Amino acid sequence: MYLIHVRLKGPDTTASRPDLATIITSCAGKADGLEHVAVHPGPEGDVTLGLFLLADRLATAERSAARLTERAVADHPALRGFRVLTAEAVLVPGPWWDS
Template sequence: MYLVHARLRTVPPVEVPDDLREAARAGLSPRDRVEHLAVHPQSAEHFTLGFYLLSDSLQEAERHAEAVCRRLLGARALPAARLLDVGVPLMPLSLLEHRSH
């Protein structure tokens, strides 16, 4: 299982709706293989979707999260938004160094 973040910005800039998580989850289907979906508002018009996906590889998980996100945008399960980037969040090096001591 992989956690993949998709960062988005509403277009035109509008406030992220309060029911975004429920609306996005309602747009998912079993074939999406999304085990959990988290929504993280970043600012009034920026938000991140956190997809916990079943996948065979990191690259496949990232491609799959992007495809699901684009489908949700096309189906209007999400507010009108531009997909800024998709990727696995990286752990800061300082945390890795701290864990090794």
């Protein structure tokens, strides 16, 4: 399972919707491998989605997350005006970074 962060830009400064995780989940098909969605509102209409996806490789999970969110933004009326900014795994710093 992979955690992919997808950054969205909303149409205004109140982009985070209480039903955003449900909307994304409703747009997912079995091939997307979606297991769970977490929503993290940010400043100025930004929102970060944490998509937990089953995939055989990281690159596959990133492509699946991008496709799913692009599809949701394009097809779901409640997401009109949203844009996908990024869809990628986040590097987590480890103790080796300072060496």
